[in-house]
Every structure is written in structure tokens, then in C-alpha cells.
Amino acid sequence: MISYPIMGINTDTHTHLGNTGLKICRVGFGGIPIQRLAMTESEQLVHAALERGINFFDTSRIYTDSEAKLGRALAGKRNRAVIASKTYSRDAGGARQDLETSLKELGTDHVEIYQCHNVSTEKDLERILAPGGALAALEKARDQGLVQFVGITGHKPWILEKALNAYAFATLQVPVNIIEQSSLTALIPAARAKGMGIIAMKPVAGGALREVSLNLRFILTSGVDAVIPGMDDPIQVTQNLAILEKPMPLTPAEMQRLEKEKERLGNSFCRRCEYCMPCPEGLNIPILNLMEGYYFRYNLKEWTLERMAGMDKIFSDCTACGVCISRCPYELNMPELFKSASERIAADQKNRKH
Structure with missing residues (x-):
């Protein structure tokens, strides 16, 4: 096993990732977010983070x-980075192909962590x-x-x-x-008891939350080892790291203040609990809500449209x-939210063509 030493560690801001030793x-x-940046911009951003x-x-x-983009930015600096990537494939052949492609794209002979990505159903779990x-x-x-540690990611606690x-x-x-x-x-307590490394994603709910620093601090007191906010500007790197200096x-x-944020989004934010499912019309309601966030808040417009083109509904x-409204414990009006999303995407696409 190849092992890269991690350089420049500050023990006040760093921690061990579970029992991995990393x-x-x-x-x-x-x-x-670096998907929407030019190669040179993403390189500068990663260097600023390092x-x-x-x-x-x-x-x-x-x-x-x-x-x-990460591979190019980390060229010559690999010994300073812990890399975690993922495969959406559920079978061995697809996962192996994904891993080999990941290593090629990242320009490395191994990654520290490779994860089964978004395991969201019992069928997914059975297949992997x-x-x-x-x-x-x-x-x-x-x-x-080729991989030091195998991990898992997902949005549904009961499946995980x-x-x-x-x-x-x-x-x-x-x-x-604060919402999720x-x-x-x-x-998380069960994972902690097993010595797993725990990584918090979606810290600002895909860009829906405005109190970024408060959310990051809240998350780091919740039993996780680390939080991974998306960043597209070096200023955000500085701002996000500043929370480690605060009590x-x-x-x-x-x-x-965080509770007020929660209240503000209470009537529009999908928590992906899936109580609304199955939809009588076959819509994947939680996934469509994610697509709306990727399109507008992450600004990954073409990527989102490509994913939606492959969806049945x-x-x-x-x-x-109205079936989803009656089932939703948060009383979200999904038909109105979906109508709004459809109209906003159509209007945005029309404006982009002019």
C-alpha cells in the first residue's frame, strides 16, 4: 500500500477521520461547484485551499x-491531499471501471477513500x-x-x-x-460507535441556507469529523476556515438565527424523507427537488438538464x-413548487437563447 504523508497539519483545526488514521x-x-469554473480558476481555488x-x-x-480539475490542481502536491471520490455503479464491473477512470482523471495511482455514491434504496444496498x-x-x-478505505454516501438514514x-x-x-x-x-451515533469517519455534506442545503458560518459551526458540534462545503471563490475558503477560530x-x-433560517425555508425545502412516495404519476419527487437546487443554487444548468433528460417524468x-401534499409531514405544496420550477427553468432557458 502506497501511503502519502499529510503535510502541514495544525492539530487545532485537524482531526482523525474515524479509525482510518487519516x-x-x-x-x-x-x-x-468547481464544475462550473474554468480549469485555471479551479486550479487557483484548490491551491488557495491547500x-x-x-x-x-x-x-x-x-x-x-x-x-x-482536482487532478490538475494537485499535480506535484499529491502528498498534501486526502482524496475521496465515488462510484454510482452498483455492480463490480462498473465500479472497477469508474475507479480506473477516477485514478486517470485525478492523475494518481490511488485514492485514500472511494465510496459507493448515494445508496438510496434497499435494492441499491442489496446490489452493492x-x-x-x-x-x-x-x-x-x-x-x-488502489484504494485505502471504502466508504458509503447517501441521504436516507434508515437505508444507511x-x-x-x-x-x-x-x-x-x-x-x-439546521434543516436536515x-x-x-x-x-451518526451508530457510525461513531463503529469507529467510522463521518463527513457532513450539504452543509448549507445546496445553497438554500444563508447563514453559512453558523451552519458550519453547528455541524461541527453534531458528532461529525469534518464538513465539506462547496466553494467556487478563494474568499469562501478564507471565510469557511475562519469558523475554526470561533467558539x-x-x-x-x-x-x-439558525432556527429563523429553518422557519424561512419550512414551506419550500424538501427534506427527502420520501413520505410523499410513491407518486401516482411516477415522479421521483425528492430527486426532482434536488435537480431544482442543482439548476438554480449550484448553477449547474447543463448538467441538470442532461440528468433530467434521462428521467421518465x-x-x-x-x-x-395533491396526494403528495396530504402525505408530506412538512405540508409542502409540491404541485405549486414543481409548477414554479418548470416555469422558471423554461424562462431561464429562453433568456439564455436570446
Whole structure:
């Protein structure tokens, strides 16, 4: 196994990632936003992160050119980085192909962490666990020194709890923020008890939350090892790292500010609990809500449209039957939200053509 020493560690801002032995900055680098940056801009951003002490970089095979941009930026600096990437493939052949492509794009002979990406159904879990499943390929890759640790990511605590009981994953990556706290009750404590490295994603709910610093501080007191905000500007690197110099936990006044944010989004933000499913018309309501966020808040417009083109049903296929409204514990009016999303995307596409 090849092992890269991690340089420039500040013990006040860094921590061990579970029982992996990897020491990482508690504020990592989420690799989604660099998809919309030019190669030179992303390179400058990654260099700024490295120079300020960030050494954990998250990406995925499905994040278009994110791996390639990270690979170029980390060329000659590989010994300063812990890289985590992911495969969406559920079978061994696809997972192995994804890993080999990831290594090529990243310009490295191994990654510290490779994760099964967004395991969101029992069928997904069964497929990766089965003989000939993705985990078989990742275990072989680990034995060959291509991967140090195998992890899992997802949005549904009840599925991930089953995953933790079925396999000894080294790391867990889940959404945590003031709105999405369902992982804090059982999933994260269970992962902590197993010695897993715990990484919080979606810290500002895909850009929906405005109190960035307060959310990051809230998350880092919730039992996770690190948080990985997406960044597209060196100023954000400085701002995000500044939270490590501030006291934790939050004061009552600061918590009140976060609760106001929660109230502000209460009637429009989908928590992906799936109580609304199945939709009588066949819409994947939680995924469509993610697509709306990727389009408008992440500004990944072409990427989102490509994903939606492969979906059986999209926003405009909603018939406003109202079944989802009656099931939603947060009383979200999905038909109205989907109508608005469809109209806004159509208007934006029309404006871009002129």
C-alpha cells in the first residue's frame, strides 16, 4: 500500500477521520461547484485551499470534470491531499471501471477513500453487497493498493443504518444542516460507535441556507469529523476556515438565527424523507427537488438538464393530484413548487437563447 504523508497539519483545526488514521482539516473541500469554473480558476481555488490548510478533497465520477480539475490542481502536491471520490455503479464491473477512470482523471495511482455514491434504496444496498456487486470490486482494489478505505454516501438514514449493520464501511458521508438533522438521532451515533469517519455534506442545503458560518459551526458540534462545503471563490475558503477560530457550540442567540433560517425555508425545502412516495404519476419527487437546487443554487444548468433528460417524468408531468401534499409531514405544496420550477427553468432557458 502506497501511503502519502499529510503535510502541514495544525492539530487545532485537524482531526482523525474515524479509525482510518487519516488526519484531515475539519473543513474540507466539496468538489461540486468547481464544475462550473474554468480549469485555471479551479486550479487557483484548490491551491488557495491547500495553502490555507484544507487537505480533504471530495469529488465523484459523476461530477463531470471535477476529478480532472482536482487532478490538475494537485499535480506535484499529491502528498498534501486526502482524496475521496465515488462510484454510482452498483455492480463490480462498473465500479472497477469508474475507479480506473477516477485514478486517470485525478492523475494518481490511488485514492485514500472511494465510496459507493448515494445508496438510496434497499435494492441499491442489496446490489452493492451481492456477489459481483460494487463492494467486491472495491475490496479487490483495496487489496491491490488502489484504494485505502471504502466508504458509503447517501441521504436516507434508515437505508444507511442497514448498510452499517451489513458491512464494515470505513467512512460515512451524509447531509447535515439546521434543516436536515435526521442523521443525528441514530445514524451518526451508530457510525461513531463503529469507529467510522463521518463527513457532513450539504452543509448549507445546496445553497438554500444563508447563514453559512453558523451552519458550519453547528455541524461541527453534531458528532461529525469534518464538513465539506462547496466553494467556487478563494474568499469562501478564507471565510469557511475562519469558523475554526470561533467558539463552539453556538450561543443561544446564534441558534435562534439558525432556527429563523429553518422557519424561512419550512414551506419550500424538501427534506427527502420520501413520505410523499410513491407518486401516482411516477415522479421521483425528492430527486426532482434536488435537480431544482442543482439548476438554480449550484448553477449547474447543463448538467441538470442532461440528468433530467434521462428521467421518465419531470416537473411538467405533475398533474397536481395533491396526494403528495396530504402525505408530506412538512405540508409542502409540491404541485405549486414543481409548477414554479418548470416555469422558471423554461424562462431561464429562453433568456439564455436570446
